Amino acid sequence: MSLRSKVDGQPAYVLHSMPFRETSLIVEVFSRDFGRMALLARGARRPRAAIRGLLMGFQPLEIGWAGKGEVLTLMKAEWVGGQPLLGGEALFCGYYLNELLMHLLPREDAHQTLFARYAETLQRLAAHSDAATREGDLRSFEKALLQELGYGLMLDHDAAGEPIVAEAFYTYRMEQGPVRLAHAEADAQVVRGSSLLDLGAGDFSNPRSRGEAKTLMRTLLSYYLGGQELETRKIFKELQEL
Secondary structure, three states, X not given: OOOEEEEEEEEEEEEEEXXXXXXXXXXXXEEOOOEEEEEEEOOOOOOOOOOOXXXXXXXXXXXXXXXXXXXXXXXXXXXXXXXXXXXXXXXXXXXXXXXXXXXHOOEOOOOHHHHXXXXXXXXXXXHOOOHHHHHHHHHHHHHHHHHHOOOOOOOOEOOOOOEOOOOXXXXXXXXXXXXXXOOOOOOOOOEEHHHHHHHHHOOOOOHHHHHHHHHHHHHHHHHHOOOOOOHHHHHHHHHHHO
């Protein structure tokens, strides 16, 4: 992006916001054509600020900004509508998606396909209440995110170039892909070939495939996050312990 820019009518979602000085906010947004952006929302924390109620997560917006430098100035925001509010575990899942994008997406790097997938995933989270469907939606988004970042998974053939065998056992090695095992080794993270194939096809109807896909994606994301644990995962662990 040039040092000076002016953009209007840009589809976007708020990922995160933080107070800035007494009355303003720094808002991290995921925009369709410019990727993740940091914008200064002047006066957004004032009680009567018109923009205050618009800068909420998981709602489609059309925004405009102007300025120069790393943090530009938010000039306007309009609510588009059409996205039901998230609640309960769906809301927690939405925060998880946002945290992934905040940590893994570089700023000002457009990902239009991922933007569309994000919007679709929010719609699906709002529409479905069962845990199995939510887990499938999360795995599909995680896979799409890694693909967009250039870390696409090998799920139809192994590291040696051989087709994945549904009945075989594999371990997934970073930067190599699935490595076939002679048997299910106790000291390796084992995933069945059928689970790899189901993940590749986006089929999460099998509970075993769903569970192994969750473990695999958690390991892969932890690697690309540099071992940093996400706050949403910490909270979920604490809730499970309670």
